[in-house]
Amino acid sequence: MEEHNNHLDESFRDHISTVDADGKRVWVYPKKPKGFFTTARNYVSYVFLLLFIAIPFIRIKGDPLILLNVIERKFILFGIIFWPQDFHLFLLAMIAFIVFIVLFTVVYGRVFCGWACPQTIFMEMVFRKIEYWIEGDYRSQMALDKAPLSVNKFFKKLAKHTIFLSFSFFISNLFLTYIIGTDEWWKVVSDNPVNHIGGLVSIVVFTFVFYGVFARFREQVCTTVCPYGRLQGVMLDKNSINVAYDYVRGEIRGFLKRGEDREAEGKGDCIDCHQCVVVCPTGIDIRNGVQMECINCTMCMDECDSIMLKINKPKGLIRYVSEEGIRNRTGFIWTKKVISYTIILVVLVVALVVLLATRPDVETTILRTPGMLYQSQGNDKYSNLYNFKIINKTRDTIPIRFEITSHAGEIKLVGQIPVIVPNALSEGALFIVLDQKDITKIKTPITIGVFEGNEMIDEVSTSFVGPVK
Numbered sequence: 001m002e003e004h005n006n007h008l009d010e011s012f013r014d015h016i017s018t019v020d021a022d023g024k025r026v027w028v029y030p031k032k033p034k035g036f037f038t039t040a041r042n043y044v045s046y047v048f049l050l051l052f053i054a055i056p057f058i059r060i061k062g063d064p065l066i067l068l069n070v071i072e073r074k075f076i077l078f079g080i081i082f083w084p085q086d087f088h089l090f091l092l093a094m095i096a097f098i099v100f101i102v103l104f105t106v107v108y109g110r111v112f113c114g115w116a117c118p119q120t121i122f123m124e125m126v127f128r129k130i131e132y133w134i135e136g137d138y139r140s141q142m143a144l145d146k147a148p149l150s151v152n153k154f155f156k157k158l159a160k161h162t163i164f165l166s167f168s169f170f171i172s173n174l175f176l177t178y179i180i181g182t183d184e185w186w187k188v189v190s191d192n193p194v195n196h197i198g199g200l201v202s203i204v205v206f207t208f209v210f211y212g213v214f215a216r217f218r219e220q221v222c223t224t225v226c227p228y229g230r231l232q233g234v235m236l237d238k239n240s241i242n243v244a245y246d247y248v249r250g251e252i253r254g255f256l257k258r259g260e261d262r263e264a265e266g267k268g269d270c271i272d273c274h275q276c277v278v279v280c281p282t283g284i285d286i287r288n289g290v291q292m293e294c295i296n297c298t299m300c301m302d303e304c305d306s307i308m309l310k311i312n313k314p315k316g317l318i319r320y321v322s323e324e325g326i327r328n329r330t331g332f333i334w335t336k337k338v339i340s341y342t343i344i345l346v347v348l349v350v351a352l353v354v355l356l357a358t359r360p361d362v363e364t365t366i367l368r369t370p371g372m373l374y375q376s377q378g379n380d381k382y383s384n385l386y387n388f389k390i391i392n393k394t395r396d397t398i399p400i401r402f403e404i405t406s407h408a409g410e411i412k413l414v415g416q417i418p419v420i421v422p423n424a425l426s427e428g429a430l431f432i433v434l435d436q437k438d439i440t441k442i443k444t445p446i447t448i449g450v451f452e453g454n455e456m457i458d459e460v461s462t463s464f465v466g467p468v469k
């Protein structure tokens, strides 16, 4: 009777499958997967790998498609440059992205983890494949690890770790191109090393971080570190579609015996062969139900399908299905949670599009120079000194001029007529001269227009300090 109730035993939730009772790591040797979903994921991951590598090199009018320069707080998403002044837009874009992920997870479960997460793609599609290529499938890997050191073992391990380290070095460089851009990265790796100590140290540090992640830490990133994985408990509900074991069809599980009538014996389709466990890269048993450790990699689906084919049963004992779908044989249901997340997502996306569309091309600040009072210019005229800063968010050089739009006054630039360069901050100083009759307060509010030709492209408010008579 004990075997009948396996799927109701919840004790597996008390511990991580990859840590034993003494707290020691249980190394996972997943069986090499094959099947329809593995092939499909292979193709998808090739596309993603190409994209990961190409994105920093793809340019839109000279700027990378994506740049996440946290050092200079300059971010580019799909060609749109976000300056520190656009932080609210960047934040909104990030919130919309997170809500999208949450909504997607509520409906489709962790499909992102299995199909698009860079950790899974690099781990399962690059590093794991190198391991299978050098050390063979899981049984050979286990045997090699147990075997005493030999010339064969030494060279296999040396080859594997040398290749791992080389790929980690490559990923580290790629990672840097997302942070500082390809031009700066090229300077770091090709210029005199003395000028780029920080960049070179980062490459070395990240090489060892990635090596540690892919050679040793592996599935622990997904099962213990990744915040997205940890949030599954609050995001998933009974209608979320996940890689799941159909316990209605599979139970009561039991070994396959020659000539038996499983239906008559009350047995389900699961023959308890454990192949879905053997193939799992996070070392869990999907038959225990949806678990936070499951990255929806589909390997158990393929493995179980191949078993079902062998025993002449329909495929899909483990498949993409919701808990509700298994229990009641229903399809996808629009729950209140899904509807409210969808509304929030639509509102956020609309707000983001409106804010981006109405974002000014030029953003100006003009402030009186600190510590300066007014200067008398004679003939009842007074001047104030100001500092201006202009961010040009376009990709064009813009020649500009200033004009007082609130009063009849004069602007005298300190230095040359300003030309604001593309995607950069331009700074300068100017004097504003007003007639005594226009000075109505100790701090008279004034407005200054920034013009490109005859078109006012920005207008700012500031104040003018002068004697009131």
Ligand code: SF4
Residues within 6 Å of the ligand: 245, 250, 269, 270, 271, 272, 273, 274, 275, 276, 277, 287, 303, 304, 307, 317, 318
């Ligand atoms: S692979 Fe399929 S049949 Fe085998 S134990 Fe897993 S669920 Fe049962």
Ligand code: SF4
Residues within 6 Å of the ligand: 243, 276, 279, 280, 281, 282, 283, 284, 285, 286, 293, 294, 295, 296, 297, 298, 299, 300, 301
């Ligand atoms: S349970 Fe299946 S889908 Fe989940 S991680 Fe393991 S093999 Fe992948």
